[in-house]
């Protein structure tokens with residue numbers, strides 16, 4: 001080999017080495033310039049009588065004050081609770097319930113929830129009914145006295161539970177009480193509305209993703225640091241987890257008779273009332289509804305607890321999906337709408353019979 005060939009080879013090796021180093025640096029820079037997603041979490045206590053988790057996802061590249069966004073989202077939930085809780089004397093709902101008939105001044109949030117409740121009452125053929133507070137109160141009072149309400153008491157309470165005693169045209173106009181006795185309970189929809197409002201706060205801030213969870217009802221949006229958001233479905237028979245969902249840009253709400261109930265003579269009765277009979281709706285241990293808007297998913301979960309699987313074929317339920325768990329731990333039947341399979345990433349426990357409902 002001549003000296004010029006040797007030189008050429010050495011330059012060749014150096015060139016290859018240089019290219020390799022530059023490629024390495026390039027790859028390293030590319031990897032490091034892909035922003036890592038970071039989840040910021042806040043777990044405020046004492047909200048709506050249950051647990052709460054607010055998550056906002058950021059990639060660290062923006063100047064957004066994420067902690068402040070989380071505080072704002074929490075405030076939104078507390079505001080809705082202050083307006084709509086029947087347990088707070090000064091809430092708008094309590095004032096509405098105490099007021100005599102006439103036009104009642106209400107915030108836009110409360111008017112919206114009342115209007116959505118009216119839509120839900122119609123869509124669910126009366127199964128979702130916020131005017132059933134007198135029946136709920138009757139069962140609460142009777143359970144404290146350790147007795148089942150008398151048939152005549154149930155009839156009387158049913159007579160005071162009636163949408164025709166409230167006039168509401170749309171969310172922008174005043175709400176009128178047409179009778180002194182009508183009372184409302186927004187326990188089946190206010191939580192969902194609060195979740196929607198809190199999630200909007202995160203979304204409006206221009207972050208990458210977020211999730212709001214109040215007592216197991218959630219709405220998620222965008223990305224989590226691990227991709228899709230994971231949501232567990234509780235096993236109503238043993239408090240464990242019976243399935244897991246992976247999804248995004250959706251609300252998931254569950255109603256069940258295992259968490260909150262009246263106990264009379266050692267027997268548990270659901271806190272959800274069938275407004276048509278005035279009796280607790282006890283035939284469905286758990287209903288999970290998946291859909292776009294949390295307020296409606298929340299209300300549909302309550303409505304389907306009353307209606308059971310027949311409710312799945314109601315036309316207005318068309319844009320929502322549901323998983324209904326019926327029966328008992330050793331004879332469990334699951335009914336779920338077809339699209340739920342797209343979100344499920346685990347099987348139900350062995351022995352559970354799963355029926356897919358095609359609509």
Ligand code: ADP
Pocket residue numbers: 127128129130132136185186187188189215254255256259260271272273274275298301302306
């Ligand atoms: P949870 O609050 O445990 O998530 P739900 O979302 O199903 O349960 O709401 C149940 C609450 O809704 C009850 O505690 C009561 O305040 C109210 N409620 C009960 N029965 C009905 C009904 N048929 N329609 C509308 N609201 C109801």
Ligand code: MG
Pocket residue numbers: 188189253254255297298299301302
């Ligand atoms: Mg609900």
